[in-house]
Amino acid sequence: MKELNFKDFHISEEILKALVKLGYEEPTKVQKEVIPEALNERDIIVKSKTGSGKTASFGIPICEKVEVEKGKPQILIITPTRELCIQVKEDISNIGRFKKIRSTAVFGKQSFVTQSRELKQRTHVVVGTPGRTLDHIDRGTLQLDEIKYLVIDEGDEMLNMGFIEQVELIINKLPSNRVTMLFSATIPEELENLCKKYMKNPITIEVTPEEVTEGNIEHILYEVEDKYKPRVLNKIIITENPDSCIIFCRTKENVDNVYNGLKNKNYPCGKIHGGMMQDERLEAMKRFKRGEFIYLVATDVAARGIDVEEVTHIINYDLPMEKESYVHRTGRTARAGKEGKAITFVTPYEDRFLKDIEEYIGFSIPKVEEPMEYEVESAKEAFLEKIKAAPKIKKDKSRELNKDIMKIYINAGKKKKIRPGDIVGGITSIPGITADNIGIIDIQDNISYIDILEGKGKVVLEGLKSVTIKGKILKAEKARK
Ligand code: AMP
Numbered sequence: 001m002k003e004l005n006f007k008d009f010h011i012s013e014e015i016l017k018a019l020v021k022l023g024y025e026e027p028t029k030v031q032k033e034v035i036p037e038a039l040n041e042r043d044i045i046v047k048s049k050t051g052s053g054k055t056a057s058f059g060i061p062i063c064e065k066v067e068v069e070k071g072k073p074q075i076l077i078i079t080p081t082r083e084l085c086i087q088v089k090e091d092i093s094n095i096g097r098f099k100k101i102r103s104t105a106v107f108g109k110q111s112f113v114t115q116s117r118e119l120k121q122r123t124h125v126v127v128g129t130p131g132r133t134l135d136h137i138d139r140g141t142l143q144l145d146e147i148k149y150l151v152i153d154e155g156d157e158m159l160n161m162g163f164i165e166q167v168e169l170i171i172n173k174l175p176s177n178r179v180t181m182l183f184s185a186t187i188p189e190e191l192e193n194l195c196k197k198y199m200k201n202p203i204t205i206e207v208t209p210e211e212v213t214e215g216n217i218e219h220i221l222y223e224v225e226d227k228y229k230p231r232v233l234n235k236i237i238i239t240e241n242p243d244s245c246i247i248f249c250r251t252k253e254n255v256d257n258v259y260n261g262l263k264n265k266n267y268p269c270g271k272i273h274g275g276m277m278q279d280e281r282l283e284a285m286k287r288f289k290r291g292e293f294i295y296l297v298a299t300d301v302a303a304r305g306i307d308v309e310e311v312t313h314i315i316n317y318d319l320p321m322e323k324e325s326y327v328h329r330t331g332r333t334a335r336a337g338k339e340g341k342a343i344t345f346v347t348p349y350e351d352r353f354l355k356d357i358e359e360y361i362g363f364s365i366p367k368v369e370e371p372m373e374y375e376v377e378s379a380k381e382a383f384l385e386k387i388k389a390a391p392k393i394k395k396d397k398s399r400e401l402n403k404d405i406m407k408i409y410i411n412a413g414k415k416k417k418i419r420p421g422d423i424v425g426g427i428t429s430i431p432g433i434t435a436d437n438i439g440i441i442d443i444q445d446n447i448s449y450i451d452i453l454e455g456k457g458k459v460v461l462e463g464l465k466s467v468t469i470k471g472k473i474l475k476a477e478k479a480r481k
Helices: 013-024 031-038 052-066 083-097 112-119 131-139 155-160 164-172 189-198 225-241 253-266 277-288 323-330 351-361 373-388 420-428 458-461
Strands: 043-049 075-080 102-106 125-128 151-152 180-186 203-206 217-223 245-248 269-272 295-298 313-316 340-346 407-411 438-443 448-452 477-479
Touching: 013 052, 031 043, 031 052, 031 203, 052 083, 052 151, 052 180, 052 323, 075 131, 075 164, 083 102, 083 125, 083 277, 083 295, 102 112, 102 131, 112 131, 125 131, 131 164, 155 164, 155 180, 155 189, 164 189, 180 189, 203 477, 217 458, 225 245, 225 253, 225 313, 225 340, 225 373, 253 269, 253 295, 269 277, 269 313, 313 323, 323 340, 323 351, 407 458, 420 438, 420 448
Parallel strands: 043 180, 043 203, 075 125, 075 151, 102 125, 151 180, 217 340, 245 295, 245 313, 269 295, 313 340
Antiparallel strands: 407 448, 407 477, 438 448
16 A cells, blocks of 8 residues: 555645654654544544654644634644643644644633733634633633634543543533544543543544553563662662653652752752642743753653653652553653653552553563662763763754744734734835745734744844834834744
8 A cells, every 4th residue: 555645635735844844754653544534524532642643643634624814713622731731732833833823822820811812812723721721711711613623632631630521511612513533542431421422423543552562662660668769769860871861750749859859969850740830840841851951850740642852761750550650651751763761669569559550551560670889880970971961952843844933023013003914014015025924923912923934034124124014114123932
């Protein structure tokens, strides 16, 4: 059979161009199956692991279906965690960059007013966590009458986190002639009931779950009592000397303790748990994704769906209580065909949980002895060299896509009655600039941001020194964000 190519889906040039720039050469397995069905407007249940390219499997068809001229949201995506919400929003913005698709993320613990302002502008795709999405619906700041697609991402996690009632409340407020897609690693009974109740004759697509844990991950186990964990951790991170590592703990107290232990030793580290301020939590994730530090200490909030390039090691400092969680945690490594190592600490009292996990993943995890003192000593030099070196910044998959885009701002907005048409009119009167060179326009009260594409940013900035917008020469500068 001929290999399927993105072009075979008959999607528009603007989206194909973004995929090329993102380095997506051919569709992944889940994309091959999901994209044609989603384009055909079928309701779909997808059982698939993260890391399989599932975000793009719904991102590509929904971007294709968006009608950019329309002002109200057409797509609603619900995710269980804020981190995933932001990640999905960024993925959609990247795929829809040249089609000028605007997407907005709405999640808790961030200014409601700022989000409402964003929602007031033309926005095509809204990605939200359940609670905050409901708030916006209830307060009338998120309008749903034009929603054509609903995507529920990480459905089983939504269930675990107790969000399923909120999801149901949201579904009940949506237009009934919509397409619904559910993505979930497993389909427990409650989710199945939800599907029966709200989906129209859905097809189920399953992408080989048995590939979940084997493949390129080496799994090992240390039997350690709680009180010795800090010491053993220190030994194995010296002998393993990872390039990039997530250390999972069960509670935020443990995250704080492990993090403080590493910090005191001046190891390059960061942390994430649900008790942290929102901005700190997002900043830590951003810095870890960029490779600014090696060790991220986290609770399971960093497990689901989170896509970080080149994580070489996962350490389960605490054994996960849910067997599925083992798979989600360890799935943060060995992504995109790379290799990885999953190291788990188990206390002598946790046999029952370990058995559950081993049964679930279908193999037993080999137990190994903790490294000997001389092994630690001989690994120390290389270890110290790595942690003292300047961080190796990881390659950003959207860099190629964004490198020819300059965001500029002008010092006029809604209060001066500026509209997108005024901006496009002014900018296209600059010689050598066409409407195709203008990306998303974001008009705020007193300023406006405009994406200038195809490397034309400098020409536009120069041109705006003499070109008028609404009869005036406006101050234009390169925006920092
Ligand atoms: P996900 O399962 O959505 O978390 O995606 C996992 C990773 O695969 C992300 O870094 C995506 O950017 C990347 N990816 C998705 N689709 C493709 C593709 N067709 N080719 C190469 N990389 C892809």
